Amino acid sequence: MRNTREVNNKRINPSARQMTYVEGNTVRKIRPEHAPAGRIKKDPAAVRREQIRIAKNREKALAMDVPYLMVLTAAVIITLYICYSYLCLQSSISSHMENVEQLETRYETLKAENDALESSINTSVDLNYVYNVAINELGMVHAGKDSIINFDKTESEYVRQYEDIPE
Numbered sequence: 001m002r003n004t005r006e007v008n009n010k011r012i013n014p015s016a017r018q019m020t021y022v023e024g025n026t027v028r029k030i031r032p033e034h035a036p037a038g039r040i041k042k043d044p045a046a047v048r049r050e051q052i053r054i055a056k057n058r059e060k061a062l063a064m065d066v067p068y069l070m071v072l073t074a075a076v077i078i079t080l081y082i083c084y085s086y087l088c089l090q091s092s093i094s095s096h097m098e099n100v101e102q103l104e105t106r107y108e109t110l111k112a113e114n115d116a117l118e119s120s121i122n123t124s125v126d127l128n129y130v131y132n133v134a135i136n137e138l139g140m141v142h143a144g145k146d147s148i149i150n151f152d153k154t155e156s157e158y159v160r161q162y163e164d165i166p167e
Contacts, residue, residue: 064072134140149165
């Protein structure tokens, strides 16, 4: 058994193994042959000291000191205030939306009533009757070409009449 050696509890003939080289980041890390396969036994006192040190570090990590607690409290208060403000704003917006809907409904109702009244007024007025009364009873006449006077527009776009228009 000179040419065989024990690798991972298997006997392998070294001449049967082929040597291939792999380069780059895919190369496997091979444990040195002289390293023991089992665990190294530690001193029980050293293990106990290590456990105590780990426990103390855990206690330090879990402990809250006063500045940390104050910052945490301030953050919670600010978060609650922002949530309260958001809910108040949301409530205000929904009440305004309801008010807008009510006003739109009222507007539509008033518009429908106005259209109905305008329609009834237009149908109740007899334009022929008005024409006959104006001409026959009041003595009104149609305007002729010589009775219409045109004025040029001014900067204020309206005309003031300070005296009677000549006939």
